[in-house]
Amino acid sequence: MSTVPRNRRTSIPDIRARKGGEPLVCLTAYTTQMARLLDPHTDLLLVGDSLGMVLYGFDSTLPVTLDMMIAHGAAVMRGAGRACVIVDMPFGSYQESPQQAFRNAARIMAETGAGGVKLEGGEALAETTRFLAQRGIPVCAHVGLMPQAVNTAGGFRATGRSEAEARQVTRDAEAMAEAGAFAVVLEGTLEPVAAAITAALPVPTIGIGASPACDGQILVAEDVFGLFSDFTPRFVRRYADLGSQIATAAAEYAADVRARRFPGPEHCFLPKAAARSAG
Known part of the structure; x- marks a missing residue:
């Protein structure tokens, strides 16, 4: 249960203040009804571009559009009254320039009412993150395994196994925190590397396939509730078999x-x- 009073929504400062404290409980949500069910138990609901695979049956997150993210973001906001809602920026909506990222992030926030946006990328996106943060757009960073870079990475694979990979994901996380990200999602990162990053960063880390030392944890809700029967990722614990x-x-x-x-x-x-x- 969130420690934020029932009569107000969890804010970005609330999330940031949980660094080193009670772990943040985070799940994905894509619909109003799911948001209503999860809201009393979570600190943060992520409208992830994973909806492309979970709801639409795409092979990756790459076909997800800005309009799709806005529609689902608005739906989740209608169902969530207490959790902080963050919306993913889809592939192609922010990589071109900081100005493009601001236009699209501002549209997401204006049309959904969400508390902030999440974008994938490390050192290469630090300038964009700083540009957004300085203009009133709260940014949650996402480093490590980055689904939008699946073609570059050659598939969905954990990172940090070599010294070079460990150094790179560490630099990525540090660059995004220094640029003004209020939190950093660490996905598919070798456990000792994720734990070391968590200890070093001044902002909360949110792990998915990372480390219990992270300041919070996030999973895809449909994985948690057993709505997929064909495959369960290694880092998921199923708490129900609704499928x-x-x-x-x-x-x-x-x-x-x-x-x-x-x-x-x-x-x-x-x-x-x-x-x-x-x-």
């Missing part, structure tokens, strides 16, 4: 419809006389 429950419920519904057990009289709108007789 199989949904499949079972769908099978029972189909059987009832085919056997004409559903709908029954109690599910129909009947004339008053017939309704009294049925009662």
Whole structure:
């Protein structure tokens, strides 16, 4: 349960102040109903561009558009009253220039009401992060395994295994924190490297496949709740198996419809006389 009072939303300063304190509880959310269910239990809800794979069936996050992120960001804001909501900037919406990033980030915040944006990249995006932060756009950085760079990296693989990789992800995290990022997501980063980065940074780290030493943890909600049966990433713990429950419920519904057990009289709108007789 968040430590922020129930009558106000968790703010960016609240998130920043949790450095070295009680771990931040973070999950993804893409819809109003999921946001309503998760909001009482989380400090931060991320409208991740992972929705491209989770909801739309894309092979990567690259096809996700700015309009998609804004639509889902607004939906989550309608369902979340307490958690800080952060919206991912999709591929191609910020890499061209700081000015392009500001225009698109400002549109996300204005049209969704979210508390800030998240963008992937380290040293190369530090100038952009500083440009946004200086103009009132709170930025959560994302370093380590970066899904938008999947083609460059040659797939989804953990980083920090070699000394060169460890130095690079450390430089990336430090550059983004120095540029004004209020938090840094560390994804798919070797545990000792992620722990060392967490100890060194002045802002919270949020781990996903990183380290228990991180200042917070985030997972894709659908992974946590078992809505995918074909693959569970190594770094995920399933807390429910809703996928199989949904499949079972769908099978029972189909059987009832085919056997004409559903709908029954109690599910129909009947004339008053017939309704009294049925009662």
